[in-house]
Amino acid sequence: MQLTMASVAGRWSRAVGLCTTVLLLDMAFCKGFVEDLDESFKDNRKDDIWLVDFYAPWCGHCKKLEPIWNEVGLEMKNIGSPVKVGKMDATSYASIASEFGVRGYPTIKLLKGDLAYNYRGPRTKDDIIEFAHRVSGALIxxxxxxxxxxxxxxxxxxxxxxxxxxxxxxxxxxxxxxxxxxxxxxxxxxxxxxxxxxxxxxxxxxxxxxxxxxxxxxxxxxxxxxxxxxxxRFQNYLTMDGFLLYELGDTGKLVAIAVIDEKNTSIEHTRLKSIIQEVAKDYRDHFHKDFQFGHMDGNDYINTLLMDELTVPTVVVLNTSNQQYYLLDRQINNAKDMVQFINNILDGTVEAQGGDSILQRLKRIVFDAKSTVVYHVLWNLHS
CATH class of the missing domain: 3.40.30.10 (Glutaredoxin)
Structure with a gap:
């Protein structure tokens, strides 16, 4: 029995070793299509189109991006893209990074001749490649x-x-x-x-x-x-997340969101989503210039953003430019209720909450500090 166990253990050890070797080879293979850039890049880059990740070795977000970036390099090579993929340690070559307007890490830029385009989208392989394809091609x-x-x-x-x-x-x-x-x-x-x-x-x-x-x-x-x-540039109705809300800040619109649990198929959740979709479609001519519509799965992000505890399902209207928001003190049962809510926001009869005043900024500091303490307490309890 001991021999059998030893045999199994040996086989398991060899299997793990083989998998580790394959994984390391795979990672090394992907890295082979991402060039490490140095000071010579400044003078040599203009003959090619470059997609560059400016990173800092100590940056957690940069480390999270690294395997995705390696996949981007491999995929761009496989599809025969003219865009070269590289990465630069912006702390070692700070003057070059500064020349390209790098202010934080990671910063992704597509460099095309004298032009530098910032990427601000989701840090996924497909989204980054789509950006590179779009920007590297003809403008019109x-x-x-x-x-x-x-x-x-x-x-x-x-x-x-x-x-x-x-x-x-x-x-x-x-x-x-x-x-x-x-x-x-x-x-x-x-x-x-x-x-x-x-x-x-x-x-x-x-x-x-x-x-x-x-x-x-x-x-x-x-x-x-x-x-x-x-x-x-946005569809009339969107599935919201933190990135999209940030992007919508440039539109100057208020954002009406049904905050729901998408796994919950009860009438309360599905109805609220349908109401927002109906208003977005049927009242476009009335509200499109001032409002963006959509839904968000779960209230975690919204609660952090508003420093409040919203009960799901609910509707919240955000002003992403000044961090104000609007809540209704009663349930929305149909499109008529939602239209009335929007009209009341427009005519000022619904009072805005939140904002970016000094008091709200102080509240944010306290909220973030409390959230950090709670996180560490929970972490210690489970470790």
Missing amino acids: RPLPSQQMFEHVQKRHRVFFVYIGGESPLKEKYIDAASELIVYTYFFSALEEVIPEYVTLKEMPAVLVFKDETYFVYDEYEDGDLSSWISRE
Whole structure:
């Protein structure tokens, strides 16, 4: 019996050793497609397009990104991308990092000639690769045929199209694209390329295609083109997370969120989500300019953001630009209730809570300190 146990133990040890070796070889293989950059990068980079991770050796978030970054390097090589993937220790080469505007770690940038584009999206392999593909390509991509338009429409949930010839509007479109290409795709087409269901009152025109329909930019109603694109680059209804809420801060909109438990199939949770979806769709013309709609799974993030304890399910309306929020003191049972809530926010009859005043900042310091203490107590209890 002892011999058998020893034999099993030996086999197990060899298996673990083999798995460890394979894992290390796999990690080394992936790392082989990410170049370690040094001071020579400053002079040699302009002949190529580079996707660079500026990191600090002591940074926890940087260490978490490292295996993902290695996968990005491998995938970019496999798909034959012209973009080279590298990483630079921004503490060892601080002057170069500073020249590229690196202020924190990790910082991801795509460097293309004299241009440097910041990546602010989720730190996932697919999202980073999508960013690199979008930004490294043409600023305005032509749609020469209806077939190409249909292909783009199937691939992208939101995209913008300029229709027409040379014009002052096209110049504004190019300027907006150069600023916002980090977020979305920009195309150009002739009128005969767009679908027959699209009706244009005048040419040239800028359109956004999303939510299974389209919307036309109106300079008189919508104001600055770049601001309009910033507002319209999101679908009308979103599944919210912390990253998206941060991004929505640039739109100037209030964000109406159904905070639910997606695993809970009870009528209270599913109904609230449906109500928000209904208002987002049916009242777009009334509220789209001022409100973004969506839902969030769970209340952990919202509770931390608001320094409050929200009961799930509930609806909260956030002002992401000044950290104010609105809560209703009664249950929302239908779309009519939600519309009334929104109108009361607009006319000022619902009082805003929170904000970024000195008092609120002090409250945040105390809240964060208490949260840290609770975390360490729970950690010690379970260790």
